[in-house]
Amino acid sequence: MLADIAAVAGKDLRIEWRSRVTASQVIPFAALVLVLFGFALDANRPVLERATPGLFWMTVLFVTNLAVQRSTSIETSDGARRALLLAGIEPVAVFVGKALAVAVELLAVEIVLVGGVLVFYGAEIDDWGLLVLTCVVATMAVAAAGTLLGALVAGIRARETVLPILLLPVLAPVLISATRAFDDALGSVAVQGWAWLGLLAGFGVLNSGLGALAYGVLLEET
């Protein structure tokens, strides 16, 4: 099981690494969004500082949509979907492996984004532990929900437009919770950051559970 998960995650990451899309397009895109938010808010330091957590997570959600889109297209091109079916890997392992690969890509983007808000928005970090944990937990949750929905839209012709319609409302609580946890970590608003982290974990567990159960059903629906 663990070996299968590693094989699936390794395959996806290798394909992503080889295409260099994350490094050469997604990360610049994310940085660009940060800069443009800066223009949109009129480079107003207090406003930017207040809005930093929200802008950070908005950007992550945009990137999630891209990452899931790419992760899904790996399995929909040519006969690759058939390969995955015939290979006979347990659907749960496929789900976890693909979600892990998406999570790793998102974490790479988030590292750049943290650097970006420090430089462009002058953010200061009060609580590194909370910041890092929030990133990890929120990313896992986002990747799980995204991977499930990616498989769900895989057979739909207009999947590029259907995916965000489904994904963004589902991720709304993540946006709220992760933003609030960041508010605490960056010290911009005094809130109970750790309680929000708990809510994020709850979201992650629920959606991973449904994903693990439903992924096989979706794969089977050829």
Add this chain to the structure above:
Amino acid sequence: MNRGVVPGGSVLAMAIISLTGVVALLGRFPGLAGVDLTVEAGEVVLIHGPNGAGKSTLLRVCAGLLRIESGHGQVLGHDVRSERPAIRRSVGLLGHDTALYEDLTVTENLRFWARASRVEEAQVPTALDRLGVPSRIHDVAVRHLSAGQRRRTALAAVVVRRPRLWLLDEPHAGLDAGGRDLVDALVKDASSAGATVMLASHELDRTVDLATRHLAVAGGMVVGDHGPEVDHAR
């Protein structure tokens, strides 16, 4: 994990494929309109028929890739309705498209395949060698391969798995003379090793001698089923 071995049953004594009244849909189109078919172990079955007859659909049903709408049956002892994952794990299917990841190299593709199929990764170079895939392209991404090279790589993926049931959809298509001979040799080897082979082909001249049984398919049904002798007489 159940790897497709029938518990307590002799493999040779039973039908490898038995289908009764199988209807399978492609979207809303009936690809198969009621197929009855029994294939015994060790047979080499040639499926022929016009385009759109349902040859590929039949192979996909036998591979457990397609949900059946009505009818029932078994493949390798697994129910074609409820045990499709077990069927998929046990068969070797070469489809129209090559079921390879475009951005992975030949070796990476086959390694992933071998690991997923619980086969020693050491088998990979042997299989590639058997298919005459030159070692200079082992580390080339599938995206950059020619159609014939892809086809050989895809066949190597089937060989790696050493299936008891080979399902080959137009195995000669896109291959040069050497490749075609190789396919014939593979089928003969598999058959003499006790495996069952179903192949869909338009190349009757070439496949007639390979097959122990000819299946004519049209309109999503089996319309002719006889031994090789009839075609020889013709």
Add this chain to the structure above:
Amino acid sequence: MTTQVAAQDRGDGDPTRAHTGSRATRGLGLVVLAGLVALVLLAFFAAPPDDEQGDAVRLIFIHVPSAILTYVAFFTTAAGSAMWLWKRSSWWDITAHAAAEIGVMFCALTLFTGSIWGRPTWNTYWDWGDVRLVTTLILFLLMVGYLVVRSSGGDDPAVSTRAAIVGLLAAINIPIVNRSVEWWFDRTLHQKASLTDGKLEDLTLFTLVFGLVVGLLFFVWAMIHRFRVGWLEHQARAEDLDEALEARRSEAAAAGSSASGGEA
């Protein structure tokens, strides 16, 4: 529910119907119409204005039933989705789809009447700090996604399965959305459980309950018709498939006879 109502119609004696109506639905429809007229009269002329909200309270008589029916409908969708995944029963699949369609309409009406009511009462059309409002909005977006998946086309059972998973996804995420919005602003403008406060006038309370009953009857009427539409679609597809199968088989028969003729 639908089945029972349909079962009572045996006496109708109309073998070739050209509509989804039956004696029961016509009767129910008339009751709903009369109920709506009565509701308008009760709401505008009988019920007194509220001490705080003034006449804006008259919007509550449709807002609250709409909200309750939204959740009833989406609960039905979630249950139908689970039953489709578990039993692969078309009956539940069609029920889930019917409930989602009606639910989206009531959800839109809840949001609309809510903000129309909010303007004179809270002095704003939209209040981000209100938990129920924001949760309902997210639910609306999720269920619109459900209908998008339903209409996206493709293999029929695959569409049902995809939609069912969206239905369950919405169901499990709604409590989380609710919790997160509640913490987000832990203040709320919304009327807190006005029904149990006991401060409502008798006639106001009566009108509210009456509105709920009329809404529920409309919901049942619409569900029966919408279910029958779904069932007809199902049967039309089965009919098409039978025709396609027949065509395919005669194609096979033609090929078979010519093949045996050639060999003879």
Add this chain to the structure above:
Amino acid sequence: MTHLGYLLVGWGVWLAALALYGFRVVARGRRLSTRVPADRQRWMTTRDRP
């Protein structure tokens, strides 16, 4: 009566939506029934669990 504009818009849209949906679903049913032969309309008179 105060807020009459809000009341009329709210109630008007609410009643119109219900009526529109009702008409639409009945019209869909009428259109579809002509396509489905009578022997497939069992659901009208019997228990329709397939």
